[in-house]
Amino acid sequence: MALSMPPIVRRVVTRAAGLFHPDRRLVAAEFDRRHYLGLSPDVAAAGADPLHHFLTHGWREGRDPNPNFSVRAYLHENPEVARTGLNPFVHYLRHGRKEGRATAPDLGFRYDIIAGRRPIEDEVRESVKATLARGAGEPERLAAGLAKARSGLSRLHVTFSHDDYRKNVGGVQLCMQIEAARVAEQGRDHLHIFPAAHWPVMRDGEEGRLGVLLNGEDLGVYRPADLAAALGKAGTADARERSFAIHSLLGHAVPETLAILEALRLEAGFLWLHDYSSLCAGYNLLRNSVEDCAAPLPESPACGICAFGPWRARHLVGHEQLFGGLTLTVVAPAAVTLDFWRTRWSLPAAGHVVHPHARLVERAAAPVPPSERPLRVAFLGYPVAHKGWPLFKRLVARHAGDARYVFFHLGAQQDTGVAAEFHEVRVAAGGPNAMQQALERLEIDVVLLWPLWRETFSFAAYEALAAGCAVVTGPDSGNVAAIVASTRQGAVLADDAAVEAAFESGQMAKLARAQRRPMLYDLTLSGMTADLLPARAEA
Known part of the structure; x- marks a missing residue:
């Protein structure tokens, strides 16, 4: 025993x-x-x-x-x-x-991405399961929550996005936080609607649950039909000062969105181009998540070999229904984004507006560090492939013992397998300048922004430039390449090999602060959609 x-x-x-x-x-x-x-x-x-x-x-x-x-x-x-x-x-x-x-096998990080990709069908099945697991609140609770609106929903601003912006970190979430604060300053109620579970695509026939926030307070999770009915009953006041903005439709179904807006007697509003989900289910236009596709015609052979190809029609048809049922003004955070979008698909927008998320306002000359110090190179944000992490990782490994360089990673999540000095930085509405301040404090010389996809704006690029950093990027990085070209603070290099060659030869040292003597800038954030809303009507 x-x-x-x-x-x-x-x-x-x-x-x-x-x-x-x-x-x-x-x-x-x-x-x-x-x-x-x-x-x-x-x-x-x-x-x-x-x-x-x-x-x-x-x-x-x-x-x-x-x-x-x-x-x-x-x-x-x-x-x-x-x-x-x-x-x-x-x-x-x-x-x-x-x-x-x-x-x-040394087949490159793109092979690793493709090999590790899960079928979108599997992701959708998981989304359905997670959605239904959330249950649904009783309409009476929703009605009680809506009754707390300061204006009785007469001055209501409605927003749609892909998640709860209070709980997640990212560019769209920061935009939502800022917009929520600005509409509150205008004396408006803010109703935010988002899918209760993560979705990789728009819904089309799958049952949904929608989370609801009113002025930042969680009102619960509800069936879309119950939400539309409750809003119809609660929103009987004058609708002339109501407004809406669609920031993302991932996880939403267009008929439900139209029903919710109809219940509030809303027809004219704004659609933001934070990404390209209005052109494809692959919202960053990366074929099989690894290569820029530039949104070819849906019947092209390129779509036939892409994992997102069979799902693209869902997004195109859905947005055609959306534009057909509403009067939408398309808002882009950069001119290069709007120009590209308008050439790829014809949707009957009521108007088009370029409204940057932020602007650079000259402040002062940056302090000049010693010219003999190593070049300080940083990567910003999450260590993920579509942001250029594999290239940064290779540079760190190759130059680990190179006295010419010191590497930094600034973000919310560390990759412990990379020997870069990590500094935790989280950007939110309460601290929107956290990344800029960290870059200034560390006197970073060069920020590598090497996205695989054409960025529609890129807060990181503006934060880096505001802090006096040079930005190194590629020609297909969308607004990142555009802002680098316009400010001449950095370099747009042809490909990965060109970046690695610049580090190997020492040419990258030309971007050191001591040689460039850059300016520092204040990063003035916009009020997002709040800036586009009419002033309060006089009684």
């Missing part, structure tokens, strides 16, 4: 077993503790020894020992190793490296 050990004894025995694991010394030399714990929060929370966890359990769960070795890829490329049941990293260190075996 086995004797059970007290928990403290079990922990001691387990730890001792880990310390004397036969492969521990071999693996320890190349095990990245920080990387492993960053990818394994459960191990960190348990206070377990990460190296012992990897040796005993982690490798079987596909957890990688350092950012340069993929357990799954090594086993996939070496099936005979998989059949032995050996720890693949131990095999690589003992045999594989000497035999010239690759730690992973």
Whole structure:
């Protein structure tokens, strides 16, 4: 009969077993503790020894020992190793490296994106499941919440977007936060409507649930028909001072949107071009999420080989219905965005407006740092491929011991596998200049903004320029390339190879603050749609 050990004894025995694991010394030399714990929060929370966890359990769960070795890829490329049941990293260190075996197939990050893509059908099924799991509130609760409106809904501004802007971080969310604050200053009530669960596309026939905020207060989640009915009953006041703006229709169904606006007797409003979801379900116009497609004709062969191709009609037809049922003014945050959009599809807009999210106002000359210091290079935001993270990651790895450069990552989420100095920065309505202030404080010389898609605006570009940084970008980066060209503060380089060559040769040093002697700017944010609304009508 086995004797059970007290928990403290079990922990001691387990730890001792880990310390004397036969492969521990071999693996320890190349095990990245920080990387492993960053990818394994459960191990960190348990206070377990990460190296012992990897040796005993982690490798079987596909957890990688350092950012340069993929357990799954090594086993996939070496099936005979998989059949032995050996720890693949131990095999690589003992045999594989000497035999010239690759730690992973070097097919580039685009291959990794495509290989890891889930079918959109699967994502939609998950969205449906998550949506229905939210349930639906009772109409009486909604009516009680709407009754709290300051103006009795007579001075109501309605907005639609893809999520709850209070809980998520991003450009559209920041726009929504600013717009909410500005319409409140104008004495308007603000009703925000968003899908209760994440959706990768617009809905078309799938059952939905909509979250509702009134002046920033959560009123709950409701069936779209119940929401339209409640608004029809509550919104019986004069509708002349009501307005609406559509910031995103991901997760929305056009007939429901039209019914909600009809209940409030709203017909004329604004549609923002924060992205290109009015042209395709792939709202950033990246074919298979890796290559700019420039929105070709729907019947083109290019759409036939793209994962978003079968879903594109849903967005085109939906927006044709939207423009057919409403009088919409299209608002773009940059001229280059509007010019591109107008050449790609014909939608009967009532008007077109370029209204930048922010403007640069000259403040003072930037302090001049010592000319002999290393060039300070930064990446801003989430470490994701479509923002250019793979290129930045390669630069950091290639120049890790290069005294000419120091690399920084400023954002809300760290990639522990990259040896760049990380500074947590979160931009929100309460601190809209947080990124600019961090860039100034760190005296960053160069910001790499290398998006795969044509950015419609890019707060990051304006934040970098306002802080006196030079911006390095590519020719297909939309408004990023446009603002760099107009300010002449940075460089638009042809491709990844040109960027890597500029770092290798030292040409990038020409963008150092000491050589450019840049200006600092105040970043003046717009009021978004609030700036476009008419002043209050006189009684």
